[in-house]
Amino acid sequence: MMMAVIGIGGKQEKRTAAAAESELKKRNEELEKALRESKEREEQMKRQLQSAWERLRVAEEAEERLCSQLGDLEAEAVHQARDYHARIVSLMDQLSRAQTLLLNSNASSSSIALPSSS
Template identity: 75%
Template structure:
């Protein structure tokens, strides 16, 4: 058997420390110690599992941020290309409208001159 000592405070104006001895069977202390060790081990395992999950989540976040940066860069390039294509398209339309206007003008002059010669 093992002796377990604990401090007991007295009541009243003056506080005095009294020591009482309590006899606790050694097997009971071993059981409590084993239970505490088991609980500590489980707690450390949970902590390690949470650490691995945190590391995994951190890595996924890093990958997602890199992917976001690449997508933003690609989107910027596509937007710039779209602007260039729109400008080329607009220039082509303006050119075709000028050609059409000149053709209509020539037709109108040809029609007018053929009407005058009659």
């Protein structure tokens, strides 16, 4: 009787071992699939990072060019402001001389007696 029980138990153990092996294979396949997907996501993230890095480099170069252009424009604006100021000073000087001439001319003509018409 003991032999029959051992024989039946052996078959059950084989089924259990086969089920466990099948379960392990299935779990291994799932893990391998997850690993592949993870590697694909990692590669995609690397490509996105490289693309972002390139965009950043281009933006930094553009910023440097814009700063240089802004500096040139500021220097030109200062030069134009100085020229404009010099022109204003020159015009004010001319106006002052003209006013002086007018005042002197008015003062001279008022001191001359005009003949009366009577």
